[in-house]
Amino acid sequence: MPSLKDLKNRISSVKSTRKITKAMQMVAAAKLRRAQDAAEMSRPYTERFNALLGGLAASVGGSATAPKLLSGTGKDDVHMLVVMTAERGLCGGFNSSIVKKARTQIETLKASGKTVKILTVGKKGREQLKRDYGDLFVGHVDLSDVKKIGYADAQNIAKDILVRFDNEEFDVATIFYSKFQSVISQVPTAQQVIPAQFDAPEGDAGGSTLYEYEPGEEAILADLLPRGVATQIFSALLENAASEQGARMSAMDNATRNAGEMIDKLTIEYNRSRQAVITNELIEIISGAEAL
Amino acid sequence: MAETMQFDLVSPERNLMSAAVTAVQIPGTEGDLTAMPNHAPMITTLRPGILKVETETGTQEFVVTGGFAEIGQSVSVLAEKAVPHGDMDQATYDALVEEAVMAYKAAKEAAPENEPGPVDEAAKLLQDMVAVGTHIGLDPKAANLNY
Numbered sequence: 001m002p003s004l005k006d007l008k009n010r011i012s013s014v015k016s017t018r019k020i021t022k023a024m025q026m027v028a029a030a031k032l033r034r035a036q037d038a039a040e041m042s043r044p045y046t047e048r049f050n051a052l053l054g055g056l057a058a059s060v061g062g063s064a065t066a067p068k069l070l071s072g073t074g075k076d077d078v079h080m081l082v083v084m085t086a087e088r089g090l091c092g093g094f095n096s097s098i099v100k101k102a103r104t105q106i107e108t109l110k111a112s113g114k115t116v117k118i119l120t121v122g123k124k125g126r127e128q129l130k131r132d133y134g135d136l137f138v139g140h141v142d143l144s145d146v147k148k149i150g151y152a153d154a155q156n157i158a159k160d161i162l163v164r165f166d167n168e169e170f171d172v173a174t175i176f177y178s179k180f181q182s183v184i185s186q187v188p189t190a191q192q193v194i195p196a197q198f199d200a201p202e203g204d205a206g207g208s209t210l211y212e213y214e215p216g217e218e219a220i221l222a223d224l225l226p227r228g229v230a231t232q233i234f235s236a237l238l239e240n241a242a243s244e245q246g247a248r249m250s251a252m253d254n255a256t257r258n259a260g261e262m263i264d265k266l267t268i269e270y271n272r273s274r275q276a277v278i279t280n281e282l283i284e285i286i287s288g289a290e291a292l
Numbered sequence: 293m294a295e296t297m298q299f300d301l302v303s304p305e306r307n308l309m310s311a312a313v314t315a316v317q318i319p320g321t322e323g324d325l326t327a328m329p330n331h332a333p334m335i336t337t338l339r340p341g342i343l344k345v346e347t348e349t350g351t352q353e354f355v356v357t358g359g360f361a362e363i364g365q366s367v368s369v370l371a372e373k374a375v376p377h378g379d380m381d382q383a384t385y386d387a388l389v390e391e392a393v394m395a396y397k398a399a400k401e402a403a404p405e406n407e408p409g410p411v412d413e414a415a416k417l418l419q420d421m422v423a424v425g426t427h428i429g430l431d432p433k434a435a436n437l438n439y
Contacts, residue, residue, distance in 0.1 A: 212334035
């Protein structure tokens with residue numbers, strides 16, 4: 001049975017924890033708004049870009065001279081997995097669910113005899129994967145100093161990946177990130193970026209307008225594909241940022257609520273033992289008086 | 293009243309302009325071109341330069357560093373980086389020039405022989421960047437030091 005003093009201390013410590021989680025929740029909510037705005041801003045660009053690239057790819061894709069970024073190297077022996085996670089914890093299952101998705105993929109690839117290489121973006125994913133797959137790491141991108149994700153960050157990651165591709169270090173690249181659906185639901189997603197894959201163009205998109213290309217069709221495609229990788233990574237980074245804040249917000253909301261419940265329970269226990277002490281004292285006084 | 297068409301200028305980070313315009317002057321890789329309503333559909337890549345947008349109420353200028361333009365029923369310019377002319381100051385410009393200089397140096401290191409290819413492309417990029425500065429009245433001092 002803890003003493004009154006112990007209970008009092010515990011209540012005050014849970015109270016300060018609740019204050020912290022509450023503050024973190026509010027910070028996450030503010031950041032989420034900003035992250036969502038940023039994701040919103042990038043959407044027109046990404047959509048147009050993909051529509052254009054998809055159309056181009058469909059018209060050039062069949063030819064033998066199509067760029068490798070589109071047609072692939074003709075093999076799929078070496079897989080590069082780009083695992084994008086957060087730099088910070090305390091965001092519920094956000095990091096673990098991305099890592100779990102990547103883990104399943106790694107095991108499947110390994111089981112079918114492929115070579116796997118891992119590039120991590122964000123500290124948390126690296127820490128979680130290090131124990132089992134540390135020997136597969138080929139690189140790490142640290143974004144902990146980046147306050148607001150810019151296109152330049154995505155370009156740097158893309159450049160890193162493209163250089164490795166040019167050196168024929170891998171055949172297929174897949175990015176892992178979390179798609180933002182709502183504050184309570186983020187979906188870990190795997191997306192193949194090299195060779196590029198496009199959603200089937202909608203009915204009227206293909207062939208209805210014949211474009212003139214300057215310079216040639218293939219030159220443009222060769223120029224666009226690397227940018228496509230950067231664009232995909234950029235939108236994945238933004239989605240990830242929004243998901244992270246969303247996950248943190250709901251995790252902290254839960255924590256705040258739990259702390260509240262705990263305080264209630266402890267307060268009841270405190271009052272009960274206080275009453276018990278009073279009753280005890282009374283009994284002592286009364287029985288003392290009776291003994292006289 | 294002149295005919296107008298829909299024009300959008302988007303960069304990955306934001307939507308810069310979306311309006312009805314009468315003409316757009318685009319710095320294409322193979323030369324400047326002006327798109328007016330009913331232009332033949334075409335897609336071109338951009339070089340660093342000035343994008344001039346003419347609306348019925350006036351003219352707006354943007355500095356773009358690269359990207360591409362799609363001309364169809366409407367005109368969409370997908371710029372890698374685009375800055376309204378008014379917001380372009382020496383510091384921003386210096387950063388851009390610096391980047392071009394670095395790219396040029398990197399390309400030169402990678403291929404010491406001056407063969408057509410990356411080196412020439414980087415040099416052209418740098419020259420375009422310098423030309424932009426001259427046009428908008430900013431001094432490409434970083435470039436002068438390293439030529």
